[in-house]
Amino acid sequence: MGELRADWRLRVRRGDAHGPVCGAGVLVDQHTALTCAHVVRDPRAVMWLEFAENGELEPVAARVPPGGWLPDAPGGGEDVAVLRLDSPRPRARPAPLDRRLSVGAEVFTTGYAEAFDDGVTLWGRIGGVSGERVQLDARTKAEVVRAGFSGAGVCTRPTEDRPTRVVGLVVSWRGDTRAPLPEDSRIAFSYLVPVRRIAELSPVVAGLSDPAAWDRPFEDRVRRWFADPDEGPVKVSVVPPGSGKERSLRHLGHLADVVHRGGGSRPDLADHALRHVPYPPGAYLAYWDWLCGTRPRPARAAEQAPVRPVTVLVDGVDAEPEPGLLIDLLQRLRTLRFRQFLVFRHEGGTGWAAARDRLLRPALLDHADTLLDRLHHAEFSRAIRRGVVDSASLSAATQTADVRRAERRRIEALTDPQEQLGALHRLLGSLRADLSRHADR
Template identity: 75%
Template sequence: MGDLRADWRLRLRRGDAHGPVCGAGVLVDQRTALTCAHVVRHPDAVMWLEFAENGALEPVAARVMPGGWLPEGEHGEDVAVLRLDSPRPRARPAPLDPVLRAGTEVYATGYAEGFDDGMSLWGRIGGASGERVQLDAVTKAEVVRAGFSGAAVCTRPLEDRPVRVVGLVVSRRGDLGEVLPENNRLAFSYLIPVDLIARLSPLIRELSGPDAWDHAFEERLERWFGDPDEDPVKITVVPPGSGKDRSLRHLLHRADVVHRGGDSRPHLADHALGRISFPVGEYLAYWDWLLGTARRPAGPAPAPARPVTLVVDGLDEEPRPGPLLELLLRLRELGFRLLLVLRHEGGTGWNAARDDLLRPALFGHADVLLGRLEQAEFGNAIRRDVVDSASLDSVTETADLRRAELRRIAAAPDPQRQLPMLRALLRTLRGDLDRQGGR
């Protein structure tokens, strides 16, 4: 089912953060929003965008982007494409859908007078009215009113199909011309379909296409960022300009440290070490060690309070990947989790990253999870009071089986075959730990 609240639903104020509420809008990526041109009024106006359903997201000013002023004309357009003054990557963008079918049940949330916190009205997709599309309300009281212009027209969430945004509320009409819909004999709402907006705006055409996002990749990355038991090193290929690339950009805020291929290694070392608390006088020693200009300091290494995630965006865009990979190996010794992004299949640095970083990290992580599984199994056996001299050999039976599997993987003659086997074992170990209560 769909979430009750949506980051992409926007409440608009005109002029500044304290201006009057004047309509609604839709966030379509971290820097772009849609609303109606008549809400903005002028192409040089400053609008204030509020994330009405997520108070954790800061409001932001926005202006019409170049080519984004599409005032009402012969084709039924009444659209303004806004560029946010600063991006909001933590906000989930609207799922745009250019496919619109008559009879589909839809709803819109707007900000009518007296309802600054929002009110939702329901209806069904009716027939075409020129380039606009009619919304048939169940009752006249559910026809849109002032404050709904620019609101997302959304499909009803279903188990097998989440909410989709199929258009923007643009206007209403009553046969008697009365302000309140219920004072007319007939009253209808109208929307501008996403399909029309996409024909008018190349950016919206790109964002509403079937390959605009890679949601399966997003789910995997969300899981990786959120679960420290996921693989400590992850390598992925993200072609530039792809839906996968757009999804990655929206999730980079989850990383503690981001390093772009070709950027300064000293800057990376400084930024990474800033995530760790050092005893007085040890910082520079570790900085020199990370850059390969000194030996590793004696004694136990300081560890971050929680696992630190580092994204290397464009490993294959690094002019000399060798020194960078050596630095990353040392960061792994300090407990950093690494996401290595290559921009091209088989790009520079792939083989070394796989052999020197990925495979050793997966073997080491499997060993850590096995140790936790053994402890969990043994602890559960004690709690069940089944540990005695006759059962000592069997209380960690699952962990023993998994450890034997790890030895078989380590003995495999082809290193490339080890990787899928290791990943499968790690998935199994995480499931074992869930069942044993070890996570």
């Protein structure tokens, strides 16, 4: 909702990665950032972007691409520069842009003023308009922006039902005197250029700020699946080409240990997967040939499964010329307990039925059994801790697990594959909730 740290907040340096701090910026996708044109100064300049709130992300050089120098934009420019990163940063979560802006909304911004290279946050409210710029009313003159805030994202206060959104870019401050600091003026205000205006001038920002540009609920579900093995060993999603889901997926591929693009080399997939398998010394070719389908399974292969579940993203199963062979390989990886996220570009595309019947359903049935065993053990252990050990009470000790196990038997008896999958997903959701309640007790 309102995270304390944000990957998208950028500290901008001039010269090189250790040059002087000259302003702030906003990452809007893995390739693109925004800042003020007066921070860049020269459209031919190379700027350095630091992920000020995530030290695990490497700084990156960036420069103004064609059409990114908005002072020269048709229809009247603004003090904005669009920057193209020299190399993408897919691990960084980009800013959620919003073109909507309302008078009186409470907002905040983080900049890098002199003596505050680590950042300082100021609060205010959206005031009136001044041409294409919007006035930002600070609570005190000390909270008016100053040098080092130029290019910083202006964010809405998060609420329970609406997370933080970036609605503009800090561009300047103005006082009623020529004083160098806002405190030295009798009246002083901050100014921002709204995302709406930047989108009017930049097709790139227009695309990224469109309400349909991203699929945030999909992102949350995918992140949850990668983070939590209890979410299931196999996940299947339909991601239509050109959709917000597709853009979101491009920023999530780094979460997978192994990525395979539909139509890519299956032998390469086998090779990349084996880098995560503790196979016996000298057994690489035996395992590689088995995964590729040219040799029988090595003895005790299931015992060589990685200690930590390895995740595989197959992006575009229906782009595979021979999906049956790919699914054979994925079945063998399931023997090694690899978790698999399968992406189709079209519902019912090539390989859909095979993936459903040979990967998804068997994996979810096995996962239901695993969770049922855990629930049974949790309930029985709790009964022992509470002293419920006499024969009259033991029948109720695992009551929830017994009810869920009966549901599992009814599901296996269903003949319609889609009906069975729907029932399985509901059962797994119930089992995760049951286990969560036991963990909280």
